[in-house]
Amino acid sequence: MSDFSSKNVNNIEISGIRKFYNKVCQVPGAISLTLGQPDFPVPLTIKEAIIKAINEDKTTYTSNAGLLELREEISTYLKNEFSINYEADEICTTIGGSEALLSTFTALINSGDKVLIPTPAYPAYESSVKLLGGEVINYELKEDFTLNLEELKILIKEEKPKILVLSFPTNPTGALLSKENKDNLVQLIKEEEIIVISDEIYSALCYSDEYYSVAQSEEIKNKVILVSGFSKMFSMTGLRLGYVCATESIMKHIIKVHQYNVSCAPSIVQYGAYEGLKNAMEDVCFMKKEFQKRRDYVYGRLIEMGIDVVEPLGAFYIFPSIKKFNLSSDEFCHRLLFEKKLAIVPGSAFGVGGEGYIRISYCYSMKQLVLALDKLEEFLKELVILKH
Ligand SMILES: Cc1ncc(COP(=O)(O)O)c(C=O)c1O
Incomplete structure (x- = not known):
C-alpha cells in the first residue's frame, strides 16, 4: 500500500524517553527512573475542587482561553512569585505544556523558518519544529549546561533564526538562567529580529532563592512567549x-490554533488549578523540599561513585556524564536495564548534545532512589573491573 503519511510526520519519531519507557515495560521487576512524573498525589484541595466541579455540572466548554478567574489567578501568581507581568487576557490555558508549545510553534512557523534549539533539550521542541517544516538549528551549552552567550550571538548573527527556544529550569539538566545571562540575553533579543519561546514549566521547582527569566523584562515583552x-x-x-x-x-494567532485543535482545556481541571493556586501552595512547597532532599541524595551518591556530574538547581532531573565508560548512552542504558533491571534514559534522547550522558529522574520515592543507585553503583563497579 502507498505511504499516505505526511513527509514532515515521517521525519519525526516517538520521543526517546517514551521509547525507552516502553522497553522498560518488557523487563518485569525493573526500577524505572525514566519519566518526569512526580510520585506525590494531587493536593487534596485540587482533587476536591475537581470533584465539586463535576458534581455541579461544570463540565461544558469554557472560553477558548480558559476560565477568567483562573487566568487572573495565574497572572497574580506569575507577578508575585517571579515578577513576570501578564494580564489575564494575555494568558491562554492549554492541554498541558505540550499543547502550549505546539500551538505556539504552529502559530509562528512557516516552512523553512529557522529555530534555535538548545542541545541537550526536551525532545518536543525539535520534533514540533520538524513537524511544521521548520529548520532546527541546535546551539550547544557550556560544560555546566548554562548558556554559551558568545556562541548564541554568533549563531543569531549568522543564521538569522526567527525563533529562539529557551528552557530554564532545564529538562534534562536542571540548569537555571543566571542574572548575568538574563541581562545579556535581554540586550541581544532587543537588538535582533527574533522571537523567544521560554518554556518555564519547572519554575515552581527552583532550588535557588533567585529566579531569572527573559519574560521579566518589559522592554522585550512583545518578543517573548x-x-x-x-x-x-x-x-x-x-x-x-x-x-x-x-x-x-501574538496571542491572537496562538488562540486560533488552540481553538481549532482543542477548543479549550478541560473545564473541571481548570477549576482544580484555580483552587490550587489559591490554596495548595503549601503542598507545592512541601514537594519542592522533598525533591531537594532527593536531589541532594542522588547528587551525593553520584559524586561518591566518582561520576562527573553537575549539581542541578531546578526541576527533578540530573544529567551525569558517562563519557569515561566508553559506551554510547544507548548501550549504557540498555545494558543497565537488562543486566541490573534499572531504567534511566539515554542522553541521546535529548538530541546530539545529550550523547555521553544519562538522565536520572529523581521525582521517585527515596526507597526507589536508594535501590536504583545501589544498582547503578554495582553496574559501574563491574564495568570498571571488566575494563582492567
Ligand atoms: C521542559 C518541558 N516542557 C514541557 C513539558 C510538557 O508538559 P505537559 O506534561 O504539561 O504537557 C515537559 C514534560 O515533561 C517538559 O519537561
Missing part, C-alpha cells in the same frame, strides 16, 4: 493543564 503549566507543580501530569502567555499581537 512564556510556556508553563501545572503538570509538575501540582503533580498532576495526567490531568493535562498548561498555559501560554503572550502579548495580544
Whole structure:
C-alpha cells in the first residue's frame, strides 16, 4: 500500500524517553527512573475542587482561553512569585505544556523558518519544529549546561533564526538562567529580529532563592512567549493543564490554533488549578523540599561513585556524564536495564548534545532512589573491573 503519511510526520519519531519507557515495560521487576512524573498525589484541595466541579455540572466548554478567574489567578501568581507581568487576557490555558508549545510553534512557523534549539533539550521542541517544516538549528551549552552567550550571538548573527527556544529550569539538566545571562540575553533579543519561546514549566521547582527569566523584562515583552503549566507543580501530569502567555499581537494567532485543535482545556481541571493556586501552595512547597532532599541524595551518591556530574538547581532531573565508560548512552542504558533491571534514559534522547550522558529522574520515592543507585553503583563497579 502507498505511504499516505505526511513527509514532515515521517521525519519525526516517538520521543526517546517514551521509547525507552516502553522497553522498560518488557523487563518485569525493573526500577524505572525514566519519566518526569512526580510520585506525590494531587493536593487534596485540587482533587476536591475537581470533584465539586463535576458534581455541579461544570463540565461544558469554557472560553477558548480558559476560565477568567483562573487566568487572573495565574497572572497574580506569575507577578508575585517571579515578577513576570501578564494580564489575564494575555494568558491562554492549554492541554498541558505540550499543547502550549505546539500551538505556539504552529502559530509562528512557516516552512523553512529557522529555530534555535538548545542541545541537550526536551525532545518536543525539535520534533514540533520538524513537524511544521521548520529548520532546527541546535546551539550547544557550556560544560555546566548554562548558556554559551558568545556562541548564541554568533549563531543569531549568522543564521538569522526567527525563533529562539529557551528552557530554564532545564529538562534534562536542571540548569537555571543566571542574572548575568538574563541581562545579556535581554540586550541581544532587543537588538535582533527574533522571537523567544521560554518554556518555564519547572519554575515552581527552583532550588535557588533567585529566579531569572527573559519574560521579566518589559522592554522585550512583545518578543517573548512564556510556556508553563501545572503538570509538575501540582503533580498532576495526567490531568493535562498548561498555559501560554503572550502579548495580544501574538496571542491572537496562538488562540486560533488552540481553538481549532482543542477548543479549550478541560473545564473541571481548570477549576482544580484555580483552587490550587489559591490554596495548595503549601503542598507545592512541601514537594519542592522533598525533591531537594532527593536531589541532594542522588547528587551525593553520584559524586561518591566518582561520576562527573553537575549539581542541578531546578526541576527533578540530573544529567551525569558517562563519557569515561566508553559506551554510547544507548548501550549504557540498555545494558543497565537488562543486566541490573534499572531504567534511566539515554542522553541521546535529548538530541546530539545529550550523547555521553544519562538522565536520572529523581521525582521517585527515596526507597526507589536508594535501590536504583545501589544498582547503578554495582553496574559501574563491574564495568570498571571488566575494563582492567
Ligand atoms: C521542559 C518541558 N516542557 C514541557 C513539558 C510538557 O508538559 P505537559 O506534561 O504539561 O504537557 C515537559 C514534560 O515533561 C517538559 O519537561
